Amino acid sequence: FIGSHVVDLLVARGDEVLVLDDLSRGKPENVNEGAELVVADIRDPDAVGEVFGEARPEACFHLAAQADVRVSVRRPDFDAEVNVLGTLRRLEAAREHGTRIVFASTGGAIYGECAEPALETAPRAPLSQYGTSKLAGEEYLATYNRLYGSEHSALRFGNVYGPRQDPHGEAGVVAIFLGKIAEGQAPHIFGDGTQQRDYVYVGDVAVVTASASAGPAGVYNVGTGVATSVLDLFEACGHAAGVEVEAV
Numbered sequence: 001f002i003g004s005h006v007v008d009l010l011v012a013r014g015d016e017v018l019v020l021d022d023l024s025r026g027k028p029e030n031v032n033e034g035a036e037l038v039v040a041d042i043r044d045p046d047a048v049g050e051v052f053g054e055a056r057p058e059a060c061f062h063l064a065a066q067a068d069v070r071v072s073v074r075r076p077d078f079d080a081e082v083n084v085l086g087t088l089r090r091l092e093a094a095r096e097h098g099t100r101i102v103f104a105s106t107g108g109a110i111y112g113e114c115a116e117p118a119l120e121t122a123p124r125a126p127l128s129q130y131g132t133s134k135l136a137g138e139e140y141l142a143t144y145n146r147l148y149g150s151e152h153s154a155l156r157f158g159n160v161y162g163p164r165q166d167p168h169g170e171a172g173v174v175a176i177f178l179g180k181i182a183e184g185q186a187p188h189i190f191g192d193g194t195q196q197r198d199y200v201y202v203g204d205v206a207v208v209t210a211s212a213s214a215g216p217a218g219v220y221n222v223g224t225g226v227a228t229s230v231l232d233l234f235e236a237c238g239h240a241a242g243v244e245v246e247a248v
Contacts, residue, residue, distance in 0.1 A: 001165050001172075002104065002157075003063040004030040005206035010061075011035055013210075018055050020048070021064065030164050042086035052093035059213035062090050063104040065134075067171065072130035083133035084140075091144050091152075100151055102212045103141055105134045107156040107221055108197065117198070117227070120156070120219050138219060151217035155209060158223030162202030173230065174199065177237040181245055189247045193231035198223040 003019070003026070010017045011034035019031055022041045031037050040047035042064045052060075065083055066072065072079035087103065094101050109131030111118040126132045141152040165172045167179025180187040200223045208222050238245055 002160055002202055002205060004164055005202050006061055006209050007032045007035050009206050009210045020051055042089060043081055045089050048089045048093050052097050056097050057099050060094055060099050060101045062101050069128045069130045072128055076129040079129050079133050084136045087137040088140060091140055095148055100213055102209060103137060103154040105138055105154045105156045107158050110135050117225055120221055145217055153212050153217050154219045156221045158198035158200040160200055160202050160205050177234055181241045186246055186248045189230055194229050196227040196229050199228050200224050
């Protein structure tokens with residue numbers, strides 16, 4: 001979802017782009033025709049090494065992940081294999097070929113529940129195995145920067161929404177709401193709907209991600225800084241769709 005928009009930007013600015021994806025969640029039709037697609041698992045050191053060895057990329061935008069919080073709770077070992085071991089495979093390949101990594105991390109899952117907007121220096125208090133695995137990935141990046149003088153960066157995304165988002169997953173409430181509305185079904189709101197999140201458009205996230213490979217290394221929040229409640233978001237979705245619908 002996010003990666004496909006980053007690829008579009010990279011191709012548009014004239015970069016040579018190679019996409020590595022196991023297609024467990026991604027869709028080949030979302031890959032820009034100007035990019036090359038290699039189907040492989042990021043946990044496979046041979047596959048990752050071969051791709052890096054042949055392409056010798058200047059930058060690697062690492063957006064592959066096990067991103068389902070529910071899966072991370074049920075199968076923390078699998079979550080760690082993808083998000084920690086997969087990231088480590090990329091770091092080792094990048095070290096060998098002098099590649100700079102931009103790592104897609106997460107804000108909400110790392111900071112936990114916050115009463116106000118969190119700065120990058122805020123306490124890190126993951127409430128799921130997914131948040132912990134992403135935080136571990138960040139720490140590996142920082143360690144490699146210290147040990148080897150690399151300039152990898154981590155981007156802590158807010159709640160990203162936009163075209164190509166899967167309306168059938170557990171995340172992506174905008175896509176879920178609009179998908180239900182399009183099907184004439186009543187969306188579900190969990191709790192009282194007053195919980196607030198930072199919703200950021202995927203096009204803006206792609207711009208930040210694509211430009212991060214040329215900026216200073218570090219950890220950066222990527223969001224709007226604006227809090228929106230689930231109830232207000234639901235109302236906005238109905239307004240955008242031009243229909244009135246009641247939520248459950």
